[in-house]
Amino acid sequence: MSTLRRLADILPAGVSVPEGMLELAVAGLALDSRAVKPGFVFAALPGVTTHGNAFIKAAIDAGAVAILAERGTAAPVPVIEADDPRLALAQMAARFSPAQPGYIAAITGTNGKSSTVEFLRQIWQSAGHEAAALGTLGVTRSSGRTDVGYTTPDAIALHAALDALSHEGVTHLAMEASSHGLKQRRMDGAKIALAGFSNLTQDHLDYHPDFEDYFASKMRLFDELLPEGAPAVITVDSEWGEAVVRRAEARRQQIFTVGWNGRYIQLKEITPHAAFQHVRFVHAGKEHALTLPLMGEFQASNAFQAAGMAIASGVDAGTVFAALEKLKGVAGRLEFVGATAEGAPVLIDYAHTPDGLDKLLRAARPHTAGKVIVVFGAGGDRDPTKREKMGAIAAKLADRVIVTDDNPRSEDPALIRAAILKGAPDAEEIGDRERAIFTAIGDLKAGDTLLIAGKGHETGQTIKGVVHPFDDGEVARRALAARTGSTGERGQ
Ligand SMILES: CC(=O)N[C@H]1[C@@H](OP(=O)(O)OP(=O)(O)OC[C@H]2O[C@@H](n3ccc(=O)[nH]c3=O)[C@H](O)[C@@H]2O)O[C@H](CO)[C@@H](O)[C@@H]1O[C@H](C)C(=O)N[C@@H](C)C(=O)N[C@H](CCC(=O)O)C(=O)O
Numbered sequence: 001m002s003t004l005r006r007l008a009d010i011l012p013a014g015v016s017v018p019e020g021m022l023e024l025a026v027a028g029l030a031l032d033s034r035a036v037k038p039g040f041v042f043a044a045l046p047g048v049t050t051h052g053n054a055f056i057k058a059a060i061d062a063g064a065v066a067i068l069a070e071r072g073t074a075a076p077v078p079v080i081e082a083d084d085p086r087l088a089l090a091q092m093a094a095r096f097s098p099a100q101p102g103y104i105a106a107i108t109g110t111n112g113k114s115s116t117v118e119f120l121r122q123i124w125q126s127a128g129h130e131a132a133a134l135g136t137l138g139v140t141r142s143s144g145r146t147d148v149g150y151t152t153p154d155a156i157a158l159h160a161a162l163d164a165l166s167h168e169g170v171t172h173l174a175m176e177a178s179s180h181g182l183k184q185r186r187m188d189g190a191k192i193a194l195a196g197f198s199n200l201t202q203d204h205l206d207y208h209p210d211f212e213d214y215f216a217s218k219m220r221l222f223d224e225l226l227p228e229g230a231p232a233v234i235t236v237d238s239e240w241g242e243a244v245v246r247r248a249e250a251r252r253q254q255i256f257t258v259g260w261n262g263r264y265i266q267l268k269e270i271t272p273h274a275a276f277q278h279v280r281f282v283h284a285g286k287e288h289a290l291t292l293p294l295m296g297e298f299q300a301s302n303a304f305q306a307a308g309m310a311i312a313s314g315v316d317a318g319t320v321f322a323a324l325e326k327l328k329g330v331a332g333r334l335e336f337v338g339a340t341a342e343g344a345p346v347l348i349d350y351a352h353t354p355d356g357l358d359k360l361l362r363a364a365r366p367h368t369a370g371k372v373i374v375v376f377g378a379g380g381d382r383d384p385t386k387r388e389k390m391g392a393i394a395a396k397l398a399d400r401v402i403v404t405d406d407n408p409r410s411e412d413p414a415l416i417r418a419a420i421l422k423g424a425p426d427a428e429e430i431g432d433r434e435r436a437i438f439t440a441i442g443d444l445k446a447g448d449t450l451l452i453a454g455k456g457h458e459t460g461q462t463i464k465g466v467v468h469p470f471d472d473g474e475v476a477r478r479a480l481a482a483r484t485g486s487t488g489e490r491g492q
């Protein structure tokens with residue numbers, strides 16, 4: 001329980017609280033009328049599909065005592081009017097759930113965020129900190145994992161999670177900053193001590209009107225949320241890395257660049273082996289080498305992004321490099337689920353963008369004497385322009401392509417598959433994902449590698465608003481078991 005005075009006295013300019021309302025008791029905040037309980041303030045926000053104003057009556061019926069809304073909004077209960085209600089909501093949420101882990105590092109970029117926050121969590125943990133990661137995989141800490149529903153949860157849920165983590169004793173939090181989350185101010189009010197950038201390639205062009213808007217949303221992390229002078233750790237291997245460096249320089253942030261073109265940590269050579277890779281790199285003018293127990297060059301990139309963030313947060317470099325040699329893989333990211341009796345491995349991965357699929361297929365090639373086979377689809381109600389591009393990349397880099405369904409949501413799955421097949425005209429089409437996986441596994445020969453991409457850790461297939469239980473790893477294990485003599489062991 002709080003009062004409007006407590007929530008409102010830190011509100012930014014541009015917010016007006018009605019006369020005489022400051023002692024109003026506030027039991028909670030909600031941005032969805034269906035979450036309102038008696039004594040709540042309901043934030044009526046403009047959205048993509050509808051406007052929160054349409055639910056003011058429902059919110060009041062459920063017990064809302066005040067409404068936070070755009071200027072000029074009328075309601076039968078007091079209205080807190082704001083020039084930017086999303087900003088006002090985030091700041092009220094930060095005030096309502098005030099505790100936060102003392103050190104919060106946030107990473108943005110198209111691919112690699114979930115992997116990087118998990119690696120950073122593991123590094124911090126080995127350095128003796130009580131650490132957590134928050135993002136697509138939920139909240140992970142030493143005591144286990146809980147779901148949060150979004151990569152970056154809404155401001156109310158995020159601040160509640162930060163408060164809870166702080167009370168649990170978590171001192172170091174690594175969190176994912178999605179472009180939706182940054183644009184919608186879901187993270188405003190979080191005290192970001194360090195920001196990271198992985199890479200920027202195409203995604204989410206259903207939500208962002210163009211690439212510039214996507215980039216600008218990502219840059220809010222450096223331009224607005226990260227204080228001046230704070231550390232910024234930037235992988236400079238994608239086209240956009242140096243642009244991020246310039247933004248960080250403009251705010252006099254301490255810049256640490258990493259990657260093949262990194263000036264703080266520079267990768268020199270990666271030698272891939274079946275389940276690990278040797279990495280040579282230069283740090284502080286000295287050459288180092290270590291064994292990273294992860295597959296895929298992109299995971300080395302994420303591991304070194306996390307290493308840069310850990311060092312920039314104050315962990316001694318030697319401790320960080322020792323921790324890299326003990327990293328555990330991330331659920332659903334190049335995760336080995338088993339192999340056939342002849343040793344052909346099956347891996348699941350979350351590649352769901354053109355660049356992700358490109359990097360994934362390239363990662364498999366050095367380990368494959370036979371064919372690289374990929375089973376994948378593309379999500380419905382998500383960037384339709386990535387589908388044909390992903391098809392073309394699969395056609396170019398895989399030896400066998402099976403196009404299947406991946407969360408068609410409200411769309412006709414056959415049309416999504418048709419869009420992918422435009423880029424991969426010779427691919428096979430098996431809409432039913434279970435049948436696609438069984439077919440691919442049934443046909444595996446010695447020397448082949450099977451990649452099942454797009455769903456990673458997910459446990460459901462969303463079709464027309466209904467989530468059907470579906471787990472690529474579980475289905476793959478069943479398909480392997482259906483072959484005689486398959487193994488859970490990794491071949492060489
Ligand atoms: C495109 C997008 O970001 N949508 C999210 C956004 O919706 P919106 O603001 O457009 O809202 P809307 O549906 O138009 O409704 C307007 C307002 O009315 C409210 N409402 C609506 C219905 C009702 O009965 N009562 C009610 O009060 C809504 O809560 C909302 O505040 O805010 C909603 C409330 O928090 C989210 O549920 C919704 O997530 C949708 C379902 C979604 O799929 N989001 C995905 C794309 C997303 O956010 N993904 C990112 C990145 C993923 C990644 O790359 O990893 C993420 O951070 O997870």
Ligand SMILES: Nc1ncnc2c1ncn2[C@@H]1O[C@H](COP(=O)(O)OP(=O)(O)OP(=O)(O)O)[C@@H](O)[C@H]1O
Pocket residue numbers: 109110111112113114115116136151176198199298299301302332333334349350351352355356357359360456
């Ligand atoms: N550094 C990288 N560069 C390119 N592709 C990558 C990189 N890291 C991961 N990927 C690909 O992207 C997939 C998703 O990785 P991860 O979950 O770490 O990214 P993310 O940024 O959190 O994605 P999301 O936008 O869904 O939150 C991986 O399974 C892999 O296929």
Ligand SMILES: N[C@H](CCC[C@H](N)C(=O)O)C(=O)O
Pocket residue numbers: 136151352378379380382406407454455458
């Ligand atoms: N978290 C990302 C990836 C989802 C991947 C794929 N399984 C899909 O459903 O599109 C998103 O919401 O765009």
Ligand SMILES: [Mg+2]
Pocket residue numbers: 113114115135136137151176
């Ligand atoms: Mg993620």
